Amino acid sequence: MTSNTAQQNAAVADKSILANSAYADGRYLAARQSIYRWQQPQYDLPGIVVEELADTSGTVLDVGCGNGKFVSRLHTDRPDLQVVGMDISGGILADVPKPVLVADAQALPFADNSVDAVLALHMLYHVGDIAATIEGLARVLRPGGVLLASTNSDTDKRELDQLWAKAAGDILGIPEGPARVSLSSRFSLEKARSYLGTAFKDLRVRELPGTIEITDPAPIVAHLASYEAWADQCGVPFHETVSRAAASAAAIIEAEGSFKITCLGGILVCRI
Template sequence: MKGPDTTSRAVLAESAYSDERHLAARQSLYGWQRPRHDLPGIVLDHLPVEVGVVLDVGCGNGKYVTRIRAQRPDLTVIGMDISAGILTGVGPPVAVADAAALPAADDCAAAVLAMHMLYHVTDLNAALSEVARVLKPGGVVIASTNARDDKRELDDLWGSAAADVLGTDHRPLRISLSSGFSLDDAPDLLRTYFADVRVVELPGVITVTEPEPVIAHLASYRAWADSVGVPFDVTLDRARQRLHELIERDGAFHIHCRGGILLCTAR
């Protein structure tokens, strides 16, 4: 069964990421994850040692841009995103750009980041060709995404809440952003364009003792509310109620996370 299309540029730029609100709600759920993984720290560990340009494609609210600029002032970090709105909080240099048509010269970047964004790209081959084109010989590509079974407890929660709302056994799918470029498929895709592809798996468990952080996460998919096949806000309310009951019964709700970072080099 296929979920909603999460690659529409209009929806991404004008709704899902028109500002950082929804992204920040999703990012904040990881505050309850153990172990905590310092993704910008891992990226910093794998950046080239020499001075150069780093392009952060799909930089969002600048989590990586800000940290790299602070810790590696010798590098020029350019944030790029399809949404002009989300770039307003990221300091210059930034550019509104589509991953499939990067406004950058051939062989200009010592590193290209594509963190939790390739699953939003309509034409993955076009985007990966662009990353390969702008990357210097010896340059590095760092990408990230989640596995297909990431946060599977949220699939159950959303599915059962939606089935309750619809009054049927049919369980509409939760929106899963990463399915178009999952950690399961990403290494082979990346090997078509880059060398030395390595996966750093970052498993963890989120534990909450109140529903709100989880409901805020589910609510962050509001941009795709029209295509989930069930009234969105009513389903959120039902999920909140179910979560409350589960936490009352078990003392906590656990969510298994399977994210990862992919490290590659130019061919």
């Protein structure tokens, strides 16, 4: 479990870094998504969203839709819905099915009570004012509407945190170097309940525990390298640390046959 400094937290929510670097295109997000190919059990996240929207009709707004994994699936499985993808980065929307718009979740360009469902999947940890953003999501929802929010636990992928801290320590010549920047800790699964509980009285959490077991260091390296946008927040040379971690992961795979990563994500189903 990592705990960011105030400066790291500010960088995780920095709109310029998000739109122009971290999510300028879908490359880094795809690297983080692809590691779940080796997870057991497998969760069909877009399928879970489709299932949770079974009783929804009308308009679905996907806030921070990224590369459109969920928008695409809804277009295919629920062509009756009007699905709108929205992101702060125009670049990452390039291949997302239209309609899409570039806008900030903190200033939603939608009228009160105008949307039947809102998705805010793995994105609330990136907004500066999380509580105010959640108020805005509740504002645009029609009575009876649903918000699906997702994030990771503070304990998620702790083996990657340990791998990073050891690699950073090796470079600095100390047992353990500075912790890896954490994206989800500002709005982790543990914090999400109380954040969402102020605007939404009816909360249901679907926890998604699993284990990733990998026999090739490449997906681990791609995952660690996907934090490049925050390289200057690491307190160690970023690429050198990634290389060092890659060598350690390869050694663990050689000795133990695989590298195991414990995962815990969750989807919160929220009604007013």
